[in-house]
Amino acid sequence: MNNISYDELRRSRQRLSLLLFLFINILFSIFYVATAFNTTRTPTIPSILVALASPILLIISYFRMKNYAHQLNIFSLIIGLLWAWHISTRFHSMVPLDKNVLLFSLMMVFFISAISLTGNFQAFCLHSLPSAVTVVVLDDFTHAPMLALAIVLPLLSFSLHYLMHKRADVFTHELVNRLSHERERFSDLSMIDPLTGLFNRRGMNNKLENLALDKGNSHYILLLDIDHFKAYNDNYGHTMGDKALVAVAVAIRDAVRSRDVVVRYGGEEFLVLLIDVDQHQAMERAESVRQAVLDLKIPHVYSENEPTTVTLSAGIAMLSGDNIIESLSMADVALYQAKKSGRNVVQLAVEDNPINTGSVNAVQ
Numbered sequence: 636m637n638n639i640s641y642d643e644l645r646r647s648r649q650r651l652s653l654l655l656f657l658f659i660n661i662l663f664s665i666f667y668v669a670t671a672f673n674t675t676r677t678p679t680i681p682s683i684l685v686a687l688a689s690p691i692l693l694i695i696s697y698f699r700m701k702n703y704a705h706q707l708n709i710f711s712l713i714i715g716l717l718w719a720w721h722i723s724t725r726f727h728s729m730v731p732l733d734k735n736v737l738l739f740s741l742m743m744v745f746f747i748s749a750i751s752l753t754g755n756f757q758a759f760c761l762h763s764l765p766s767a768v769t770v771v772v773l774d775d776f777t778h779a780p781m782l783a784l785a786i787v788l789p790l791l792s793f794s795l796h797y798l799m800h801k802r803a804d805v806f807t808h809e810l811v812n813r814l815s816h817e818r819e820r821f822s823d824l825s826m827i828d829p830l831t832g833l834f835n836r837r838g839m840n841n842k843l844e845n846l847a848l849d850k851g852n853s854h855y856i857l858l859l860d861i862d863h864f865k866a867y868n869d870n871y872g873h874t875m876g877d878k879a880l881v882a883v884a885v886a887i888r889d890a891v892r893s894r895d896v897v898v899r900y901g902g903e904e905f906l907v908l909l910i911d912v913d914q915h916q917a918m919e920r921a922e923s924v925r926q927a928v929l930d931l932k933i934p935h936v937y938s939e940n941e942p943t944t945v946t947l948s949a950g951i952a953m954l955s956g957d958n959i960i961e962s963l964s965m966a967d968v969a970l971y972q973a974k975k976s977g978r979n980v981v982q983l984a985v986e987d988n989p990i991n992t993g994s995v996n997a998v999q
């Protein structure tokens with residue numbers, strides 16, 4: 636789950652709250668209108684208004700609304716005021732006056748709030764307080780302490796519940812934040828070769844997917860392989876081999892532009908995606924990479940006769956957006972030719988030649 640899906644979850648909770656609030660209001664308003672007709676009383680105008688408005692708002696909310704929290708506050712205030720009006724009208728139309736009705740009506744309003752507005756303190760207050768004030772006033776403050784208790788207790792318990800809910804919400808939000816950061820970090824790490832810090836094959840595939848977006852430009856694949864590296868390991872040991880690998884990786888990275896993608900393709904094999912270059916520029920880049928590694932002057936005595944340094948051979952092929960595997964194979968064939976023609980060489984694969992004939996142009 637990321638932040639977006641968490642926010643969506645929150646929005647859907649608010650939406651559910653809004654729909655539930657309107658639905659319960661429909662039930663109660665229908666109940667009041669029906670019982671009024673049943674007892675040959677005229678239903679109050681506000682209860683009819685609630686019965687008419689709630690289904691309309693419910694349908695609109697179901698299909699159209701976006702900012703549910705804001706709408707919930709507005710609807711809570713409007714319907715809360717209508718219930719207060721209903722309580723007042725009903726109380727004044729009673730003969731004889733029965734103050735118990737006030738308490739029952741207040742309980743009804745709190746019941747609606749408690750069921751549907753638990754996650755929204757503002758809406759809870761906007762919906763309940765108009766009726767609470769109306770009841771206290773209609774009662775002429777006779778049972779003020781008792782009513783105050785009846786109002787304050789649910790409000791208090793609701794506030795506590797709301798605060799705990801809010802804390803849990805903040806905690807969950809932070810947790811989701813951290814998890815998504817960690818996931819991004821691990822995803823980035825999984826694309827990096829730990830020894831050289833270059834992209835690994837996974838990182839390369841990821842970059843290639845993005846490159847597919849701008850197929851209009853020409854890109855080149857440069858496949859590089861350190862010459863006689865087995866002998867290097869044998870002579871100097873694996874640890875020195877690792878150090879040489881890192882030095883070569885840095886040299887390659889420094890010899891190309893920051894937009895080019897440098898990959899540790901295998902053990903002592905590297906790959907560079909030369910982005911947005913023509914053939915001439917690609918050959919120039921490849922040549923400067925070869926030269927940069929030679930300039931490192933890492934001693935590498937693999938033959939008793941001639942002292943030498945670490946070098947690499949390179950095969951280069953145009954990157955075809957439609958068939959990357961084929962481009963890779965062409966670069967590989969060119970690399971093989973570079974090795975055969977004496978190493979420390981850049982070899983260009985000629986595009987229109989079939990891979991299996993492996994016809995290449997040598998550039999030194």
Ligand SMILES: Nc1nc2c(ncn2[C@@H]2O[C@H](COP(=O)(O)OP(=O)(O)OP(=O)(O)O)[C@@H](O)[C@H]2O)c(=O)[nH]1
Pocket residue numbers: 830860861862863864865866868872873874875876877880901902903974
């Ligand atoms: N030190 C070190 N050596 C590695 C690593 N990965 C691959 N190698 C070594 O690289 C060597 C590659 O040897 P080969 O594939 O025979 O090729 P080569 O000796 O470089 O010969 P040519 O490619 O023909 O020039 C092997 O000895 C591998 O053990 C690594 O991470 N660290």
